[in-house]
Amino acid sequence: MKNTQNIQLRPATPDDVEPLTALSYKTIRVKYPDIIGADMVEGYIASGAVPQYYRDRNTFTRVAVLDGEVIGACALRGNAVDLMMVTLDHHRSGVGSALLSEAETILFADHGEISLESFRDNRQAVDFYAKHGWVMQEAFTDPDYGIAMVRMTKQRKD
Template sequence: MNIRLMEERDQDSMIELWLRGSEQAHHFIPMEYWSSKQSEMRNVYLPMSESYVLEIDGHIRGFISIVGSYLAALFIDPEYQSQGYGRKLLDHIKSRQERLELKVYKANEQAVQFYSRHGFKVQQEMLDPDTRQPEYLMEWTKSK
């Protein structure tokens, strides 16, 4: 297992992983929504973020993206979930940050529980203007 900074050649694998992960984790949102966002992922979101990939045997099995202190994405290949890889990516970012915030859909209970276990606290509940789904704003602050 290796965690490294994303390279441009990683984008196709990351977008494929993001799409599969979004379909699995966000089953309450039509798949067409996620499919329609692939271009934005490639041309806007990935280029503006600092992203790290998790490689296993030369294949990307997860990634994490931040923009400043905002945790924009954390995706693990569904076949590799619940094996500690999400925690490893999160710890990699936490070691470089004093504070992180993120938004997570309320209906994505597995993710809400994951972030709660790793020290994130719900700060606010709101509605995602794109999907009209309730989401939480969560925050983590490094202990002094």
């Protein structure tokens, strides 16, 4: 585990698209083949959807930076955490917790209930969210890709 006491959370900029894309490709290639299949992983990467996502969602994305390096990100959409990703060598270091806390603060400013979706078989992610007070509301199958998903919510404490 690396020292993350000097982590900086900030809004993403257009200059972050390339490092966010690299972070995503590395994480997806390592973590997701067992969850969604290697062919789907490589097809997704080849589609160009990742850099386009970060260009389109840039103003709604927060990045975690340590020593000038982008090491994590969360993207927000409506009342939802649309994406959470942390470099593999910073898992279990507090970076994800810091990003999630930032996302919750932003979302709870406008919403009483917030939500997210995760791959059901990504137990590390599902357990992480549950540890932070998120509650599973439903399990479902993604209609486009046939992947098992879960929807989780969290209520604002007034």
